[in-house]
Amino acid sequence: MSVASxxxxxxxxxxxxxxxTHSPTPGDLDSAFRSPARIPDPRTILIVxxxxxxxxxxxxxxxxxxxxxxxxxxxxxxxxxRYALTALSIAATGTxxxxxxxxxxxxxxxxxxxxxxxxxxxxxxxxxxxxxxxxIRPSVLVAALRRVHLPRxxxxxxxxxxxxxxxxxxxxxxxRDAMTLRGLHPDPLxxxxxxxxxxxxxxxxxLTSVIRSGDELTAAALVRGLGRPERPSSVFTLRFTSADxxxxxxxxxxxxxxxTTGGRAG
Amino acid sequence: MKLTARDLISVGIFTALYFAxxxxxxxxxxxxxxxxxxxxxxGIILDGIVVALFVVRTPKLGALTxxxxxxxxxxxxxxxxxxxxPAGLICGFLADLIVTRGDPARLPRRIPWAYAVLVVTTVVPxxxxxxxxQAYFETTAEQMGEDYAAAFAALMQAWVxxxxxxxxxxxxxxxxxxxxxxxxKHFERAGLV
Numbered sequence: 001m002s003v004a005s006x007x008x009x010x011x012x013x014x015x016x017x018x019x020x021t022h023s024p025t026p027g028d029l030d031s032a033f034r035s036p037a038r039i040p041d042p043r044t045i046l047i048v049x050x051x052x053x054x055x056x057x058x059x060x061x062x063x064x065x066x067x068x069x070x071x072x073x074x075x076x077x078x079x080x081x082r083y084a085l086t087a088l089s090i091a092a093t094g095t096x097x098x099x100x101x102x103x104x105x106x107x108x109x110x111x112x113x114x115x116x117x118x119x120x121x122x123x124x125x126x127x128x129x130x131x132x133x134x135x136i137r138p139s140v141l142v143a144a145l146r147r148v149h150l151p152r153x154x155x156x157x158x159x160x161x162x163x164x165x166x167x168x169x170x171x172x173x174x175x176r177d178a179m180t181l182r183g184l185h186p187d188p189l190x191x192x193x194x195x196x197x198x199x200x201x202x203x204x205x206x207l208t209s210v211i212r213s214g215d216e217l218t219a220a221a222l223v224r225g226l227g228r229p230e231r232p233s234s235v236f237t238l239r240f241t242s243a244d245x246x247x248x249x250x251x252x253x254x255x256x257x258x259x260t261t262g263g264r265a266g
Numbered sequence: 267m268k269l270t271a272r273d274l275i276s277v278g279i280f281t282a283l284y285f286a287x288x289x290x291x292x293x294x295x296x297x298x299x300x301x302x303x304x305x306x307x308x309g310i311i312l313d314g315i316v317v318a319l320f321v322v323r324t325p326k327l328g329a330l331t332x333x334x335x336x337x338x339x340x341x342x343x344x345x346x347x348x349x350x351x352p353a354g355l356i357c358g359f360l361a362d363l364i365v366t367r368g369d370p371a372r373l374p375r376r377i378p379w380a381y382a383v384l385v386v387t388t389v390v391p392x393x394x395x396x397x398x399x400q401a402y403f404e405t406t407a408e409q410m411g412e413d414y415a416a417a418f419a420a421l422m423q424a425w426v427x428x429x430x431x432x433x434x435x436x437x438x439x440x441x442x443x444x445x446x447x448x449x450x451k452h453f454e455r456a457g458l459v
Binding site for chain 1 (some may be wrong): 268269271272274276277278279281282285286287308311314315316319323328333336339340342343344345346347350390395397435444448452453455459
């Protein structure tokens with residue numbers, strides 16, 4: 001078999017199937033790592049995430065907030081249309097409440113209006129963050145973080161965190177089941193009556209099981225060379241596409257908008 | 267003592283736990299602003315358990331700095347202001363100094379103080395609200411008249427921020443004590459320390 005793969009000519013065609021399982025083509029890797037929708041490079045997404053965050057939450061411009069919500073909703077629509085609709089309706093409700101408070105300045109409406117105003121702003125940052133979480137695959141993110149030469153003490157914990165979240169959720173579910181089995185129902189009522197005791201009952205077993213599986217993860221990761229000083233190569237080549245240009249221009253637009261309209265409310 | 271690859275993986279595990287617990291309890295905040303502060307408070311106290319165990323397992327300079335900073339990165343992913351990252355790094359470093367300077371035998375006594383310093387960062391996500399509301403208030407007071415301005419001022423008061431700093435510090439002390447107690451009661455026996 002090895003003879004066939006090293007030789008050229010007719011012998012190669014017989015073993016194509018075997019050869020393919022050994023070394024996937026760039027096309028296979030693309031379909032494995034990239035979603036069908038055009039998704040920008042993780043580096044572009046992260047930069048725009050920080051731009052939205054720093055402009056919308058630090059500027060008083062309304063038009064900027066509306067534009068950012070629009071951008072976040074459009075981006076979210078490319079990966080999860082239903083989430084985009086949810087974000088849009090939350091932002092619209094918030095805006096409606098804020099406008100209602102301006103139209104009829106009753107104390108109750110003002111109170112609700114301010115909450116609506118802030119709901120709309122945080123929708124912009126949160127919706128884009130959700131987009132980033134959906135669009136960036138953990139393995140591609142790690143490759144991108146290494147590419148921008150982030151130090152080891154950032155890359156290794158971030159790699160582990162994305163690996164741990166599903167474990168934490170699974171173990172928390174298991175602990176809750178075990179509590180229910182013993183007649184301790186961890187429902188909102190028990191949290192209201194004994195918040196700390198209920199939390200302790202939930203967190204102590206959760207910590208124990210997560211840390212035990214974490215110790216196993218540590219052993220496995222060290223064997224595979226995680227945390228070695230050398231930079232590992234990646235089978236997936238990161239590259240910028242037209243999607244990056246679009247998203248990058250949108251981010252630049254937000255900065256311009258923040259500079260020109262910032263500092264004034266309303 | 268330098269952080270080894272094993273310590274860095276440990277930082278990842280504990281940061282994930284730390285963030286998940288605060289996040290789950292902050293979700294109660296959808297019920298309203300008061301519920302948000304109560305949820306934050308419970309989350310802070312319970313996270314003391316996570317931090318106490320983390321400090322006992324990794325008592326090295328830089329461990330809490332990284333936990334604070336990376337927790338800030340995760341908070342950006344939940345829509346909070348980017349200022350949480352520098353705040354997390356600074357408070358984490360101060361907490362690190364409290365943990366690593368001094369007699370290692372008396373470490374359990376210093377853990378509550380270190381944790382209290384670390385959780386003061388929870389005031390930072392409130393900063394943009396305070397900042398923007400000020401500007402919002404000034405212009406709307408001219409446009410909307412006194413009624414609106416009075417109602418608004420009653421809602422967003424300046425003492426909320428310093429009050430939360432003190433409250434979170436006290437909650438951090440309580441959480442740290444709870445963490446040390448729980449560590450002794452459960453984790454030392456289970457051989458996890």
